[in-house]
Amino acid sequence: MVFSRADHRTSDFLEVLQRERPELLSRFGTPPLLDSPPANWKGQRMPTSSLTDLYDNLLEGTTILAAVYNEGVIIAGDRQATAGFQVGERRIRKVYEVDAYSAIAIAGVAGPAMEMAKLFQVQVEFYEKIEGSPLSLEGKANSLSNMVKSNLPMALQGLVVVPIFTGYDLKRKQGRIFKYDAIGGQYEESEYYATGSGGKDAQTTLKKLYSPDISREGVLKIVVEALWDAADEDVATGGPDFIREIFPTIKVIDSTGISDIPDSETKALYTELLERLHS
Amino acid sequence: MxxxxxxxxxxxxxxxxxxxxxxxxxxxxxxVLEYRDGILMVAENPLTTVFKISEIYDRIALAATGLYPDYEALRYAGIQGAEVKGFTFNREDVTARWLANQYSQQIGAIYRQPDAKPLExxxxxxxxxxxxxSNNRIYHLSFDGTFWEDNEYTVIGGRADEIAGILEAEYSEGLDLSGALQLAARTFETIETEVDEVDRYQVTAETIEAAVLDETRNRRKFKRLLPDELSEILSA
Incomplete structure (x- = not known):
């Protein structure tokens, strides 16, 4: 710890790391490691066999989604990470609490994605502590956009990270969803959104079942169903695992703050869904 | 020459x-008082923009007094150092013992510099x-960089010894939050009326700043007590 110069004082943690510990940011904002990016890292036209192995063994996060309901916003993700055609990890977490009123979910290559989520959480908290008041919800969203942008060199090599950011806007008194593309473009969704390998399937379910002013109870049901459909259609997405007791991560944010839906409740929601699908 | x-x-x-x-x-x-669920910090501070008490890290808080730009620079350095360390290694590797040593080195180095003003x-x-x-830790750092550990209750500032004298007679273990806050408020009232012979002095939510490190909270243990919460406890 060094006493920093007064003109080095900043509430931007990214700036602190860039100045003091740039090696910790080597993933973000470094030039491409390879001369020619592989055209399609899932399969054909790989430059060398070792590179194919490398890409096939990277963990990839699969389906994440978010939906606004009448009192706030809900954010969820399945628990599987996939490496090529293998289950890479059954219990990975893709939804993280950022602060008392916001959360981030990540899809894409798991390593850099989880690192980005961790860095983003520190970034938001650092600002709050230095300034004595939290960033605005849009301020947080913009700061995440910058992080995704700085991942561009990695994205060009197929190492894409795509987050969803959600939070309760205390000024507007509503839940809000921000989605990002691979190069940091930021767009707001007013109702629901899903991304990742099973995102399209989850999105279809949400589209069919969503209604504006949906209740908390209602939105929980359709989120669970959307994740079920994603796991049903997309081989990479994990469904509820009743044998190992692994269930999707679901977090709810409203005017009282963020809270986790406990596994027991998620399990009950799935049991109910399965009964409905069965009959 | x-x-x-x-x-x-x-x-x-x-x-x-x-x-x-x-x-x-x-x-x-x-x-600063240890109470049943953690540590309570109370400062006489009518300002709402300049804080004497602040959150440093998950389980660590800093209470400071003296010259504002001096302790503000230390507060900033503490938060930055803690976050960088926690990001590099792990959040649990950031401890107050480590931070107290860092502060001690920094403050001591400035104190010994021939052409620098000591930090007030x-x-x-x-x-x-x-x-x-494990135990709560309260590290007491002085302007020359020396530090020692206090427990149960401790005071910093101009009339620290007189206030500690009052607390010595009044403090008891296992106080709840309202008990601890009322004790701090009473102590400030006593010192203002008896020692400084002011006619009547009353501590209100507007004259003090208070925060806790509360064991029952999640990861971030620090919480500032809001004016409403302070009024409720003080008027009870």
Whole structure:
């Protein structure tokens, strides 16, 4: 710890790391490691066999989604990470609490994605502590956009990270969803959104079942169903695992703050869904 | 060319000490008390923009008094150092013992620098225990970089000794939050009316700043007590 110069004082943690510990940011904002990016890292036209192995063994996060309901916003993700055609990890977490009123979910290559989520959480908290008041919800969203942008060199090599950011806007008194593309473009969704390998399937379910002013109870049901459909259609997405007791991560944010839906409740929601699908 | 005046090291250090002490003598006090669920920090501070108590890390808070730009720079350095360390290694590797040593080195180095003004600060670095098998830590740092550990209750600021004297008679273990806050408020009232012979002095939510490190909270143990919460406890 060094006493920093007064003109080095900043509430931007990214700036602190860039100045003091740039090696910790080597993933973000470094030039491409390879001369020619592989055209399609899932399969054909790989430059060398070792590179194919490398890409096939990277963990990839699969389906994440978010939906606004009448009192706030809900954010969820399945628990599987996939490496090529293998289950890479059954219990990975893709939804993280950022602060008392916001959360981030990540899809894409798991390593850099989880690192980005961790860095983003520190970034938001650092600002709050230095300034004595939290960033605005849009301020947080913009700061995440910058992080995704700085991942561009990695994205060009197929190492894409795509987050969803959600939070309760205390000024507007509503839940809000921000989605990002691979190069940091930021767009707001007013109702629901899903991304990742099973995102399209989850999105279809949400589209069919969503209604504006949906209740908390209602939105929980359709989120669970959307994740079920994603796991049903997309081989990479994990469904509820009743044998190992692994269930999707679901977090709810409203005017009282963020809270986790406990596994027991998620399990009950799935049991109910399965009964409905069965009959 | 005239020869430079010789000033003995003893005299230089004595002058620095006098200078720093003079600064701290004017400083408003901060009381830190251990209570049932954690650590309570209370400062006499009518300002709502300049804080004497702040969150450093998950289980660590800083209570400071003296010259604002001096302790604000230390607060900033503490938060930055803690976050960088926690990001590099792990959040649990950031401890108050480590941070107290960092502060000690920084403050000590500035104190010894020949052409620098000593920092006019007194700090209490508080860390709430991880679980029931460990203890709360309160590190008391002085303007010259020396530090020691306090427990149960402690005070920094100009009239620290007088206030500690009052607390010695009044403090008891296992106070709840309202008990601890009322004790701090009573102590401030006593010192203002009896020692300084002000006619009548009443502590209200507007005259103090208070925060806790509360064991029952999640990862971030620090919580500032809002004016409404303060009023409710103080008027009870």
């Amino acid at each position: 005239p020869a430079p005046y010789y000033v003995s090291p003893e005299q230089i250090m004595q002058e620095k000490e006098d200078f720093a002490r003079k600064g701290i003598e004017k400083a408003k006090e901060v009381i 600060v007194e700090l209490l670095l508080c860390e709430i225990r991880e679980d029931s098998s």
